[in-house]
Amino acid sequence: MTPYVLQAEDVAIHYGGTKALDGVALTLEKAQIRGLIGPNGAGKSTLIDAITGRRRLARGKVILHGEDVSRLGTVERRQRGLSRSFQRTSIFAGMTVLAQVELASHEMGVENSAADARAVLEELNLASLGHRLAGNLGYGEQRRLDLALALVGRPKLLMLDEPMAGLSVKESLDLAQHLKALASRRDIAVLLVEHDMDVVFGICSVITVFELGRVIADGAPASVRANRRVREAYLGSAA
Numbered sequence: 056m057t058p059y060v061l062q063a064e065d066v067a068i069h070y071g072g073t074k075a076l077d078g079v080a081l082t083l084e085k086a087q088i089r090g091l092i093g094p095n096g097a098g099k100s101t102l103i104d105a106i107t108g109r110r111r112l113a114r115g116k117v118i119l120h121g122e123d124v125s126r127l128g129t130v131e132r133r134q135r136g137l138s139r140s141f142q143r144t145s146i147f148a149g150m151t152v153l154a155q156v157e158l159a160s161h162e163m164g165v166e167n168s169a170a171d172a173r174a175v176l177e178e179l180n181l182a183s184l185g186h187r188l189a190g191n192l193g194y195g196e197q198r199r200l201d202l203a204l205a206l207v208g209r210p211k212l213l214m215l216d217e218p219m220a221g222l223s224v225k226e227s228l229d230l231a232q233h234l235k236a237l238a239s240r241r242d243i244a245v246l247l248v249e250h251d252m253d254v255v256f257g258i259c260s261v262i263t264v265f266e267l268g269r270v271i272a273d274g275a276p277a278s279v280r281a282n283r284r285v286r287e288a289y290l291g292s293a294a
């Protein structure tokens with residue numbers, strides 16, 4: 056039995072002549088939070104698209120719980136427990152928070168979607184906002200709703216692309232703590248793409264650093280912070 060929830064092996068993605076990813080490998084274990092950092096255009100979002108099945112691989116494999124899913128589509132991967140945050144664009148402004156999360160759960164084929172939705176909202180401290188129209192929520196609350204939508208159906212693997220973008224320092228740290236607690240309580244492995252280094256170094260147990268579509272460092276936060284190439288390429292002397 057493999058200890059890995061996710062294995063990405065030798066992943067390559069090309070956009071025409073551009074090699075957005077070239078021979079990328081990483082793993083995720085149960086309930087582990089891995090940060091993925093690197094300068095703009097390094098290929099972080101492209102890796103999420105490759106893992107979730109939005110982008111076809113030019114080379115390599117994506118393996119979930121030991122099963123090669125490289126040829127499966129996004130819906131089939133979601134049904135195997137791989138989820139991603141939807142970003143605000145998928146929020147229906149005119150629907151209540153509860154109805155929306157329940158609908159997402161129902162669409163996932165969850166039998167008791169009402170109970171699933173209530174549990175997810177409670178998990179994220181959103182239960183008291185269940186009756187509110189999503190469009191009337193504050194920005195930080197909408198980001199938490201994004202996360203709630205990704206959590207229906209009890210996924211085992213969550214891909215988050217800049218979930219803290221646009222949040223205040225306090226809101227970011229608050230969401231980060233929620234995320235950490237959630238990963239451990241629900242046994243969810245998380246791949247976190249995030250530019251907020253306080254959040255990444257605060258809650259990730261391992262960090263992968265990208266540059267120009269390749270992994271330039273991978274390891275525990277302290278070793279990544281101390282890596283000279285990473286400091287020069289990305290973190291700068293302030294890190």
Ligand SMILES: Nc1ncnc2c1ncn2[C@@H]1O[C@H](COP(=O)(O)OP(=O)(O)OP(=O)(O)O)[C@@H](O)[C@H]1O
Pocket residue numbers: 070073075093094095096097098099100101102
């Ligand atoms: N749809 C596309 N068509 C062509 N090139 C693309 C496309 N999407 C991304 N790229 C290119 O692929 C490379 C990786 O982009 P990607 O968005 O994955 O980087 P990123 O690390 O997520 O950047 P950011 O931190 O700015 O979100 C970049 O050179 C980018 O210009």
